[in-house]
Amino acid sequence: MSVPTVSPRGVAETRRMLAGHMNELGLLAIIVILYGVFGALSPGFLSANNQVNILRDGATIGIAAWAQTLVIVAGEIDISVGPMVAFIAVIMAFLMKVPVPLPFALIGGVVLGLCLGSLAGVLRAIFSVPSFVATLGLWSALRGLALFMTNALPVTFDDNDTLDWIGDNVFGLPVSAVVMVILFGVFVFVSRKTAFGRSVYAVGGNANAAHLCGINVTRIRILVFAISGLMAAITAIMLLARLGSGNAGAASGLEFDVIAAVVVGGTSLSGGRGSMLGTLLGVLTITVIGDGLVLYGINSFVQDVVRGVIIVVAVLLNVAASRRSGRHV
Amino acid sequence: MSASTQSIGGQSAADRAILLSARGITKQFAGVEVLRDVDLDLYAGEIHALLGENGAGKSTFAKIVAGVHRPSRGVLLLNNARIEVLSPLAAQKLGITLIHQEPISFPDLSISENLALGRDDGKPLGRVRWAELKREANSLMAQLGIMIDVTRPMRGLSIADQQMVEIARALASESKLIIMDEPTAPLTPKEVETLFGISRQLRNEGRSIVFISHRLEEVRALCDRVTIFRDGNKIATEETKNLTDAEIIRLMIGREVKGYIPKHKTTVGEVALAVEGLTLPGRFENISFEIRKGEIVGLGGLVGAGRTDVARAIFGVAPAASGTIAVNGQVVEIREPADAVAQGLAFVPEDRAVAGIFRTLPVSQNITAAVPEMIAPKGFIRHGLERTIALDSVKKMMIRLVSPRQPIGELSGGNQQKAILARWLLTDPKILILDEPTRGVDIGVKAEFYEMIGALAASGRAILLISSELPELLALSDRVLVMSEGQLTGDFARGDATEESVMHAAVPRRKVVGDAQAAA
Numbered sequence: 001m002s003v004p005t006v007s008p009r010g011v012a013e014t015r016r017m018l019a020g021h022m023n024e025l026g027l028l029a030i031i032v033i034l035y036g037v038f039g040a041l042s043p044g045f046l047s048a049n050n051q052v053n054i055l056r057d058g059a060t061i062g063i064a065a066w067a068q069t070l071v072i073v074a075g076e077i078d079i080s081v082g083p084m085v086a087f088i089a090v091i092m093a094f095l096m097k098v099p100v101p102l103p104f105a106l107i108g109g110v111v112l113g114l115c116l117g118s119l120a121g122v123l124r125a126i127f128s129v130p131s132f133v134a135t136l137g138l139w140s141a142l143r144g145l146a147l148f149m150t151n152a153l154p155v156t157f158d159d160n161d162t163l164d165w166i167g168d169n170v171f172g173l174p175v176s177a178v179v180m181v182i183l184f185g186v187f188v189f190v191s192r193k194t195a196f197g198r199s200v201y202a203v204g205g206n207a208n209a210a211h212l213c214g215i216n217v218t219r220i221r222i223l224v225f226a227i228s229g230l231m232a233a234i235t236a237i238m239l240l241a242r243l244g245s246g247n248a249g250a251a252s253g254l255e256f257d258v259i260a261a262v263v264v265g266g267t268s269l270s271g272g273r274g275s276m277l278g279t280l281l282g283v284l285t286i287t288v289i290g291d292g293l294v295l296y297g298i299n300s301f302v303q304d305v306v307r308g309v310i311i312v313v314a315v316l317l318n319v320a321a322s323r324r325s326g327r328h329v
Numbered sequence: 330m331s332a333s334t335q336s337i338g339g340q341s342a343a344d345r346a347i348l349l350s351a352r353g354i355t356k357q358f359a360g361v362e363v364l365r366d367v368d369l370d371l372y373a374g375e376i377h378a379l380l381g382e383n384g385a386g387k388s389t390f391a392k393i394v395a396g397v398h399r400p401s402r403g404v405l406l407l408n409n410a411r412i413e414v415l416s417p418l419a420a421q422k423l424g425i426t427l428i429h430q431e432p433i434s435f436p437d438l439s440i441s442e443n444l445a446l447g448r449d450d451g452k453p454l455g456r457v458r459w460a461e462l463k464r465e466a467n468s469l470m471a472q473l474g475i476m477i478d479v480t481r482p483m484r485g486l487s488i489a490d491q492q493m494v495e496i497a498r499a500l501a502s503e504s505k506l507i508i509m510d511e512p513t514a515p516l517t518p519k520e521v522e523t524l525f526g527i528s529r530q531l532r533n534e535g536r537s538i539v540f541i542s543h544r545l546e547e548v549r550a551l552c553d554r555v556t557i558f559r560d561g562n563k564i565a566t567e568e569t570k571n572l573t574d575a576e577i578i579r580l581m582i583g584r585e586v587k588g589y590i591p592k593h594k595t596t597v598g599e600v601a602l603a604v605e606g607l608t609l610p611g612r613f614e615n616i617s618f619e620i621r622k623g624e625i626v627g628l629g630g631l632v633g634a635g636r637t638d639v640a641r642a643i644f645g646v647a648p649a650a651s652g653t654i655a656v657n658g659q660v661v662e663i664r665e666p667a668d669a670v671a672q673g674l675a676f677v678p679e680d681r682a683v684a685g686i687f688r689t690l691p692v693s694q695n696i697t698a699a700v701p702e703m704i705a706p707k708g709f710i711r712h713g714l715e716r717t718i719a720l721d722s723v724k725k726m727m728i729r730l731v732s733p734r735q736p737i738g739e740l741s742g743g744n745q746q747k748a749i750l751a752r753w754l755l756t757d758p759k760i761l762i763l764d765e766p767t768r769g770v771d772i773g774v775k776a777e778f779y780e781m782i783g784a785l786a787a788s789g790r791a792i793l794l795i796s797s798e799l800p801e802l803l804a805l806s807d808r809v810l811v812m813s814e815g816q817l818t819g820d821f822a823r824g825d826a827t828e829e830s831v832m833h834a835a836v837p838r839r840k841v842v843g844d845a846q847a848a849a
Contacts, residue, residue: 193709195701202698205687212646212676212684213699213752214667272689 023266023318027281030314031288038292045295052174056242058287059176060235060251062280064258066187067231069279070224072262073191075204075271076124076131078228080116081235082254083143086247088113088236090146093246096157110233116142117229121222131225139255146248155246167241176238183234188276200224204271261286264314285314347409348373348537349394349425349506354403356389364389367403367563369556371506376528376538378548378569381558381581382799382832387541388430390558391508394539395427396420424505428495428512436484441466443483444498469497474523489516496524500531507531508539513547514633525551543631544837545574557581575829578836582799582828597807598622600658601791602674602760604643607652612638613815616652620760620791625782627806627826628795630835635815636795637679640762643793644669644676656760670699675758677749679765679795681742685749688738692730693719695737695748700755722751727777743774750781761785764795779805799828813837 038045064081071078088109095105116138123134166175191197202210203220211217239250265282267274289310293303349371356364364386371377379387392398394405396414405412407423414420417427434443441462466479473493483491492512499507513521528538528551540552548555549569556566557580564580572580600619607616613635620626628636642649645663653660656672663669669676678684687695696719697704704715719733726747730740737745746766753761763782767775782805786792796802802809809826811819811834819834 192712193705195705195708195710198694198698198701198710201690201694202687205689206684208684209678209687209698212644212666212678214665214670215698216665216667268689272687 024275024277024281026317027265027278027285027314030317031281031284034285034288034292038288038296042292042295042297045292050291050295052169052172052177054284054287054291055177055180056174057291058283059174059180059238060254061257061261061286062180062283063176063183063235063238064228064231064254065261065279065283066183066276067224067228068258068262069187069265069267069274069276070191070197070200071131071228072259072267072269073204073271073274074200074221074224075207076221076224077259077269078117078120078135078225079132079255079259080120080135080138080142081228081232081258082251082256083139083141083146084113084116084229084232085236085239085251085254086249087142087146088116088233089240089243089250090150090155090246090248092236092240093155093157094149096160096163097155099158102160102162106237109236110230113229113231113233113236114226115229117226117232118222120229121225124225125218125221143248150246150248152248154243157245159244163241164244165241166237167244176242179234179238183231184276184280191276196220196223201272204273206272257286257290260311264311264318266318286311345372345375347371348407350406350409351390351394352404352406354390354393354400354405356386356393356398357401363561364393364400365561367558369563369566371537371539372554373505373537374532374535375553376532376540376551378552378555379539379541379558380543380548380555380577382797385558385581386561387558388510389561391427391510391539391541394420394506395425395508397427421502421504424503425508426499426502426504426506427508428492428499428510430510430514434483434491434494437482439480439482440470440477440486440494441479443494444469444479444501446498465501466497469501470494472500473497473527489520492516493520493524496527500527504536506537506539508541510541511543512540513542513544521547545577548577549574559583578829578832582832597624598789601656602643602793603655603658604639605653605655607639607642607649607654609638609642609647609649611815613642613649613812616812616817618810618817618820620793622759622789622791623786624807625786625792625794625805627802627809628793628812629797629799629802629809629819629831630812631837632797634812634835636812637764638815639812640676640764640793640795644674644762646676670756673757673759674762675753675756675760676762677746677753677764677766679768681745681749681769686737686745689736691734692723692728692737692740692748693733696722696733696751697755699752703755718755722748722755726751726781743770746770746778747774750778754785758790760791760793762793762795765797766794767796767798767801775801799831802826802831803828811835 035046044050064085068078068081091112092105092109095108096102100108120131120134120138123129124131168175170178191200199210199215199220202213202215203217207217235251240246243250261282262274262279263269263282264285265274265278265280267278289307293306298306347370351367351369354364354367355362367386367390379391381387389398393400394414396417396419399415405414412423414423414425420427435446438446444466445462463479470477470479473496475490475493477490483494486494496512512524516524528540531538540548542548552569554566555569555572555577557564557577559581564583598621601622602620604619605617608614616639618626628639630636638647641647643654643663645665645668648664654663655661656674661668661672663672666676682688687698693715697715704710704718706714716733722728723730723733728740728744728747728751730744737748740748750766766782767778770778779801782792782794794802794805803826806826807823809819809821809831810817811831813835814837819831821830
């Protein structure tokens with residue numbers, strides 16, 4: 001027993017790798033089943049046109065979900081996403097109306113997103129306000145502010161070709177979906193290949209131990225919220241381009257879909273565990289459910305019920321899968 | 330129930346009514362026996378001290394009696410009837426109350442509400458009689474000689490006052506057996522006197538008190554009999570007046586220093602770490618010492634003496650309020666662990682789960698957590714390189730695992746500890762602070778740690794070793810410092826440090842020890 005038993009890359013290793021991806025495999029199976037069921041129920045579901053719709057809807061959730069994955073892996077949560085997207089879109093619309101040149105309006109929105117995210121991060125990391133509360137405050141304040149500033153009316157501005165292009169397709173794919181895919185690559189890289197990504201997992205796994213390892217826990221916490229604000233700004237740009245106006249009531253309930261996608265994707269709400277690939281599949285699951293139910297023509301109130309049930313079942317299966325693969329949740 | 334005012338010494342054991350008997354009490358935690366076949370009789374109307382080193386089993390025994398833990402084997406008899414104490418509430422109903430070492434209370438409830446908690450009149454929807462509760466609380470606190478508004482919330486009360494509320498709760502419960510686990514640690518001498526007065530009064534009413542304390546003079550002043558535990562065994566039960574302090578200490582530690590711990594020959598070099606006048610009010614005061622290259626300095630003392638606080642201060646986790654830290658003769662500013670790491674310090678913390686491991690992360694990431702620049706030479710992590718580095722550590726430290734991808738939480742305690750030590754060795758530290766490095770580690774793996782610690786010193790590193798296990802401390806250390814109640818109370822060269830001398834310095838004795846400052 002005193003001999004170290006380090007098995008070479010072999011059976012145990014492969015089994016462990018498979019076990020580690022049980023969750024992703026399970027989600028893939030769920031998505032395939034959903035495609036089968038919805039495809040059978042409504043003929044239009046499998047059409048190319050509908051796939052483009054799914055991608056475009058997915059982008060709205062996905063871009064914010066990449067950042068939310070980092071936030072939740074760090075052991076925090078950001079529920080301010082929806083109102084933040086709407087608020088930033090409204091501000092950018094006002095800037096366009098002035099008129100401020102498009103690049104400056106967009107940069108203004110991005111900077112605003114960074115600042116609002118950092119505000120949440122500072123409240124959490126420096127003033128020890130629980131992140132749920134800090135972002136709940138932002139959630140309420142930003143929605144109220146946007147509605148107040150616009151009187152709940154759309155803010156319109158002159159047509160802009162570049163903005164229209166962002167709202168349109170390139171090579172038959174929505175630009176927002178392309179942006180989502182590119183950002184997915186960036187976030188996979190950041191989470192797996194950079195010291196910052198490692199630190200996010202470390203802080204979420206055990207903040208005390210991370211501190212002892214010389215990791216600046218405060219900085220990491222502020223950064224994940226700043227990134228979340230930045231992604232809210234990018235989502236706001238996509239939204240502005242798609243709608244052609246700033247709308248204070250837009251992106252209502254987006255935070256629900258984003259958090260659901262991350263959690264369905266297997267990221268642990270207690271921090272320290274999760275993957276971008278899981279979130280990608282989670283985003284697909286949530287989007288496919290939404291799209292399929294609309295196409296099938298179910299009453300929109302019942303849609304919420306079905307969606308809620310499917311989300312909880314997906315997470316239940318996920319928990320069962322991790323138990324079976326020997327990990328405790 | 331007949332003791333009344335007679336002194337205990339005047340009666341033979343046979344005359345006395347036995348309140349509680351323990352027979353063959355054994356307790357295992359995760360396969361490790363922490364209590365072995367303990368037989369103990371408590372008389373009605375006596376104050377009985379439980380003594381022993383840290384981890385000797387006295388608190389575990391108390392917790393079994395009070396229903397916090399369940400014995401692995403053995404029986405408890407209350408008034409000669411067998412009892413099963415399934416929970417603290419069950420104990421309460423049987424008339425057994427435990428006052429915890431650290432007061433457990435509900436900080437946002439008032440004192441009177443805290444006093445009323447756990448009392449069950451069997452009517453879940455019964456009305457709370459607030460005025461009555463307040464009156465009772467006032468009279469209880471008055472009995473303890475404490476003038477305090479009982480409608481105040483517990484939060485904001487001093488630890489001493491919180492402790493007194495705990496004691497008041499035990500009084501209110503009309504328990505026949507009250508167990509106090511180190512109740513006097515946070516109290517002032519005057520409060521201790523009050524507590525003793527009340528304890529004697531309770532004894533005279535025929536109640537029994539079990540008193541756990543490290544302070545011999547308190548045991549001598551208060552307790553009729555003492556029982557001494559060592560390594561999970563009951564060693565002796567004796568009337569207090571029949572034992573001298575020296576005899577008690579010998580019974581507490583009396584074991585051979587085992588010869589299996591290797592001692593490397595080291596050449597002691599220049600001063601690597603010098604700490605001068607380190608003070609953090611309420612934690613430790615005026616701590617000064619030096620550690621030289623190649624030297625292992627042991628830091629002994631009882632739990633709560635402030636040893637971990639000093640280590641945390643040096644490493645910048647909770648910096649000291651005043652005093653200086655010098656590394657290689659250079660005074661340095663350490664406000665953050667990152668500063669300490671930059672100065673070549675490493676810290677293996679006492680509690681693995683709380684501050685050591687990243688439970689959900691793979692072993693490989695746990696090992697490389699403190700050296701991001703090593704696995705990312707060009708700024709980006711190379712997973713193959715990380716794996717190679719981790720596997721290298723795994724081989725060197727003989728960490729037993731299935732795969733470096735395995736979450737570290739699946740490993741045994743000893744292997745987790747090895748991974749944490751491996752993490753710090755990758756930073757190539759010049760000064761290592763090891764806080765209870767072998768806690769919760771099997772005997773066999775302990776020997777491996779001793780070997781490694783010795784080898785680290787032999788390679789010229791300076792080591793501060795905090796340990797509550799005297800044999801380990803004495804065998805490994807070139808010099809032993811002892812802390813007691815936040816002060817350095819002993820500094821022994823390797824030859825002069827014995828279990829007795831260290832224990833004498835560690836046991837708090839007001840006014841007796843205290844100004845035996847460290848010479849370093």
